[in-house]
Amino acid sequence: MVAYLLESYSVSISRACRVARLPKSMYYYKNVRDDSETINKLVELAEKHPTEGQDLYYSRIRQQGFQWNYKRVRRVYLLLGMNKRRKVRRRVPARVKVPLIVPEQAGDTWSMDFMCDVLVNKRRFRTLNIIDDYNREAIAVEAAYTIPAIRVTQILERTIHEQGKPNCIRVDNGPEFNSKEFKDWCESKDIIVQFTQPGKPMQNGYMERFNRTFMENILDAYLFEDINQVQVLADEWMEDYNYSRPHEALGGITPNLYKQLNCGDIENSTEFPTSPQFQQQ
Secondary structure: OHHHHHHHOOOOHHHHHHHOOOOHHHHHOOOOOOOHHHHHHHHHHHHHOOOOOHHHHHHHHHHOOOOOOHHHHHHHHHHOOOOOOOOOOOOOOOOOOOOOOOOOOOOOEEEEEEEEEEOOOOOEEEEEEEEEOOOOEEEEEEEEOOOOHHHHHHHHHHHHHHHOOOOEEEEOOOHHHHOHHHHHHHHHOOOEEEEOOOOOHHHHHHHHHHHHHHHHHHHOOOOOOOHHHHHHHHHHHHHHHHHOOOEHHHOOEOHHHHHHHHHOOOOOOOOOOOOHHHHOO
16 A cells, blocks of 8 residues: 555655555565575475375475474465365264274285276276274375276285285275185285274274275376276375375374384384474464
8 A cells, every 4th residue: 555655646755655555664664584495385385285185295295304383384375375175075973983903013904995986988996995093104096997806806916925924904894805715825824814894894994094094195186098097096105195195094194104113123224203282382
């Protein structure tokens, strides 16, 4: 307003400030705070991880070595209007919650489940998602048009070759998991199959939470032209999920770092705890 009066009328700064009811000192005040770097970083994170919120952005920022405190990140976050929630499809919440026991060591218990979606040409596809209950690590996300029981065992064979064999696999009562092929294969590998009760998905709560995150970040976030696009994006997302994305249930650190901290082999890690309650200044 003062600038407009000075530009449009031949008046002094003092008079322009009086007309605008603005203290003269405020006209001369120069804000020394430069938030450009913080803004750029938040915009970058929002473009790359559009479904995440302030706390995860803050954890990622601290993980990347920036020393901005929580209040500063929150102020800029609100300034940019990032607190406005995006509309996404939501699952109906489970009515019954059954507590899960966290395994005492990595690789002891895996959880496994299917998800479905469609390509832009309306062709349906599925993903087989496998996680380690110990540290919520994404063990595998396999995308295909069909995944029968024999394909499930093939995926598990490959995954066990890469990760080692679990003692137990938790699944629902889907036909692939109830099939003779799957049960015989698990018996041959000396793997216990733990079935959840029908209608109680939260008995496999770790898997349900993982599926929700995968849906928000991949299935709901992109339009897929072919199955290869699904697999490529799923693989990229798994890398970020396991090695870069802070996990609230793990105290704000990544699944990879959690396993290193609790199973040794931490000397070569470049990750550090990032939970906001420990990082605020």
